[in-house]
Structure formats: C-alpha cells, structure tokens
Amino acid sequence: MNSSIQKYWLIFAQAVTVMLAAVFIVATLKPEWLSESRVGSLASTTSFMESAYDGQLSPGSYHEAVKRSMPAVVNIFTSKANSKPKARKGSSPNSIDPLFNFFFGDQAPEKEPSSSLGSGVLVSPEGYILTNHHVISDADEIDVALSDARKVKAKVIGSDPETDIAVLKIEAKQLPTPITLGKVESVHVGDVVLAIGNPFGVGQTVTSGIVSALGRDHVGINTFENFIQTDAAINPGNSGGALIDTRGNLIGINTAIYSNNGGSMGIGFAIPVNLAKQVMESILANGSVTRGWIGVEPQNLSKELSESLGLPGNTVGVLLSGVLEGGPASRGGALPGDVLTALDNKPIKDVRDLLNQVAQINPGNQAKLTILRKGKQVELTAQIGKRPKPKQQTN
Structure with missing residues (x-):
C-alpha cells in the first residue's frame, strides 16, 4: 500500500516539475503568450459604457453648412514663367553670369518658373469661379483642383484690381453644385461665420469665427473697400476662398489678413x-468694370487745414488740391482750392466717400457739385467721365 502511494506521489511531483519548467521556458522565451492570455481574460471580464450613435449631429455643429458649400470651393494653382534677368546698366548681357557665358555663350539663363496657390468659389453651373485678382494676376497658367480631385485648366474672363476680384471659367463635365449666394443685409456683427480655403497648401480646410465688423474701409488694401472683418482664421492660400454663414450661403470672398508674422492674428x-x-456681373457683361470719374485730386480736411482755409470748424468735405485740366470737374467749372461738400446733395465725408459716390454714377450722366469757394457756396454741374484703368505695376 505504501509503495503504491509513493509511486503516485512521485508521478505527481514529476508532472508538477515538468509544468513549472514549461511555464518558466515560456515566460523566458515567449512572455507575450502569457500577457496576451491575461489581456484576453481582462477584456472578457471588463465592461465599457459606450454612447449609442443615433445619427444626430452634435449640438452646435455646422456640418450641414460645410457639407452644402465645401464642394463649390476650389483650389487654384498658378504659374508664371519668369523672363530672363536684365543686364545691369552700362554692361552687356554677358556680365550677368560669366561662368554661364563661358559654357553657353551670350544667352542668359532662364529663371525657374514661379508658382503660387489660392482658392476660389464656383458660383454658377456654367463653370464661373470667383477669386481674388492678386491670386491670378500675371499668371501664365491657371489650374483649378475640384473637390473630387480633378484638375482642369481655367481661363481669366476678367479682373478688377481696384476691388481685388477676378472671374475665371472652367470647362468640365459634372461640376460640383455651385454655392448659394447669401444676402449681406442678413449679416450682423456677432454672427458665426466659416472660412473655407486651402491654407499653406495643406488641403481644403474649414475655420470658424464671428463677424467682427462690417463696412471696414481705410484699410489700405484696395481702392474700393467695404470689408467684412472676421476672426475666423484666414492664412496664406485662403485668398479667394469662401466666407459662409451657418446655412452654407456665401457672404464674402476672403482676401486679406492683418498680420505681423504672415499668419492669422x-x-x-x-x-x-x-x-x-x-x-x-459687370465683367461678364462688358469684360471689365466701368466706374464714374470727375478728374480731381482730393484731400481730406484736417482741423489745421480747415483753419488755414478760413473754414468753419464743422465743415465736412474734401479739398480739391488738384483739378485735371479738361477733365469732367474742370469742364464743370471746378478750380483747385475749392472744397467739395456734396455730390447730388449727398454730403461728402472724406476722400474715400467721394471716390465711392462718383464711382457709382454711370459715365455720361450729369452730377451736381456743391462747393465752397472763398467762403461762398457755389453749385456746379459736371458730366461724369469714365474712370481710367489703373496702371499696371512693372518690375
């Protein structure tokens, strides 16, 4: 009997020893086998609280507005083949790069083509796109990347540097649904707005903010200014993109930022x-924008200037420091030194106000000028002329 018990005990002890040896070997050579089994056992005994997705948007989400408008926002890539560098004054073209000329003769080296990027907004099923003038100015080639990743060539229909607006056209089948144009009258300070564009070329991006101010002028960016100011992040590459309301309607074309470092502030x-x-609409109808013009050089009235002219301190208007000889105002009888106080009985606040009021009058129409001359009010009539095109900058 005792020998049988000893025999079974010996078998048990040997089995335990083998199992412990096996566990030691596995723990040494394949520890992940043991950890995986432990993780598996923990996962099987652990429960989590998960929210049930009911298909509803998160409170305050602007997903529907973005979904509606984003396909109409395009990326614009422009390129310009730079001309040959000019020779220095008093030297021959060979002096540009002597080493180059040693191998290739008199021809000057071509510079690498420059490229830039921006954004645009598809506004019609015919393929018309709104963007900024500065995005496409002087470009030799313009490529438009659609929301479905297709790239198509675009041509410039017209451009207005004085408002920084340009109109492009693309030819492609199955264009995205154009964006819906909103009403500026429905926009108020404090409204939530979204900016859509291609900042820094990273791809289509949406940022949010509010309308900080309306009717911003005297910014010094364009000749004619009436900006919507927003704190929605606008960065390089966003130019020409869409500023939309929370319903997905277009309320503005993003054009510029105030920045000390090149980024959004x-x-x-x-x-x-x-x-x-x-x-x-003016570009599509006429190929360009036609504005009124009277041919004067106006100057804002400061307190010191008013005193030197002997004007009452509350005088509102602009000083005509120059009048173009033979121009509309000159033919109407205006003289340098006159103070223009009203146009068609509408008071003139400052130079920009005069510029905007005159620009809205169609060339050929008559306008009444109310001026102060030597302390007396004089009424003149001038036939509005056509505003000359701004001179293009040359390098």
Whole structure:
C-alpha cells in the first residue's frame, strides 16, 4: 500500500516539475503568450459604457453648412514663367553670369518658373469661379483642383484690381453644385461665420469665427473697400476662398489678413458678396468694370487745414488740391482750392466717400457739385467721365 502511494506521489511531483519548467521556458522565451492570455481574460471580464450613435449631429455643429458649400470651393494653382534677368546698366548681357557665358555663350539663363496657390468659389453651373485678382494676376497658367480631385485648366474672363476680384471659367463635365449666394443685409456683427480655403497648401480646410465688423474701409488694401472683418482664421492660400454663414450661403470672398508674422492674428477681411457679384456681373457683361470719374485730386480736411482755409470748424468735405485740366470737374467749372461738400446733395465725408459716390454714377450722366469757394457756396454741374484703368505695376 505504501509503495503504491509513493509511486503516485512521485508521478505527481514529476508532472508538477515538468509544468513549472514549461511555464518558466515560456515566460523566458515567449512572455507575450502569457500577457496576451491575461489581456484576453481582462477584456472578457471588463465592461465599457459606450454612447449609442443615433445619427444626430452634435449640438452646435455646422456640418450641414460645410457639407452644402465645401464642394463649390476650389483650389487654384498658378504659374508664371519668369523672363530672363536684365543686364545691369552700362554692361552687356554677358556680365550677368560669366561662368554661364563661358559654357553657353551670350544667352542668359532662364529663371525657374514661379508658382503660387489660392482658392476660389464656383458660383454658377456654367463653370464661373470667383477669386481674388492678386491670386491670378500675371499668371501664365491657371489650374483649378475640384473637390473630387480633378484638375482642369481655367481661363481669366476678367479682373478688377481696384476691388481685388477676378472671374475665371472652367470647362468640365459634372461640376460640383455651385454655392448659394447669401444676402449681406442678413449679416450682423456677432454672427458665426466659416472660412473655407486651402491654407499653406495643406488641403481644403474649414475655420470658424464671428463677424467682427462690417463696412471696414481705410484699410489700405484696395481702392474700393467695404470689408467684412472676421476672426475666423484666414492664412496664406485662403485668398479667394469662401466666407459662409451657418446655412452654407456665401457672404464674402476672403482676401486679406492683418498680420505681423504672415499668419492669422484674428483680423481677416472678406469682400462682401454683393460687391463681388456686382463686379462679376459687370465683367461678364462688358469684360471689365466701368466706374464714374470727375478728374480731381482730393484731400481730406484736417482741423489745421480747415483753419488755414478760413473754414468753419464743422465743415465736412474734401479739398480739391488738384483739378485735371479738361477733365469732367474742370469742364464743370471746378478750380483747385475749392472744397467739395456734396455730390447730388449727398454730403461728402472724406476722400474715400467721394471716390465711392462718383464711382457709382454711370459715365455720361450729369452730377451736381456743391462747393465752397472763398467762403461762398457755389453749385456746379459736371458730366461724369469714365474712370481710367489703373496702371499696371512693372518690375
């Protein structure tokens, strides 16, 4: 009997020894086998609280507005083949790069083509796109990348540097649904807005903010200014992109930022949709924008200037420091030194106000000028002329 018990005990002890040896070997050579089994056992005994997705958007989400408008926002890539560098004054073209000339003769080396990027907004099923003039100015080639990753060539229909608006056209089948144009009258300070564009070329991006101010002028960016100011982040590459309301309607074309470092600092400017539409319609109808002009060089009235002219301290208007000989104002009888206080009985606040009021009058129409001359009010009539095109900058 005792021998049988000893025999079974010996078998048990040997089995335990073998199992412990096996565990030691596995723990040494394949420890993950043991950890995986432990993790598996923990997972099987652990429960989690998970929310049930009911298909509803998160409170305050602007997903529907973005979904509606984002396909109409395009990326714009422009390129320009730089001309040959000019020779220095008093030297021959050979002096540009002597080593190059040693191998290749008199021809000057071609510079690498420059490229830039921006954004645009598809506004019609015919393929018309609104963007900024500065995005496409002087470009030799313009490529438009659609939301479905297709790339197509674009041509410039017209451009207005004085408002920084340009109109492009693309030819492609199955274009995205154009964006819906909103009403500026429905936009108020404090409204939530979204900016859509291609900042820094990273791809289509949406940022949010509020309308910080309306009717911003005297910014010094364009000749004619009436900006929507927003703190929605606008960065390089966003130019020409869409500023939309929370319903997905276009309310502005993003155009510029105020920045000390090139990045967004919470002050961005967008051209209101009504001005962009007005410029676009004029370009589509006439190929350019026609504005009124009277041919004067106006100057804002300061307190010191008013005192030197002997004007009452509350005088509102602009000083005509120069009058173009033979121009509309000159033919109407205006003289240098006159103070223009009203145009068609509408008071003139400052130079920009005069510029905007005159620009809205069709060339050929008559306008009444109310001026102060030597302390006396004089009424003149001038036939509005056509505003000359701005001179293009040359390098």
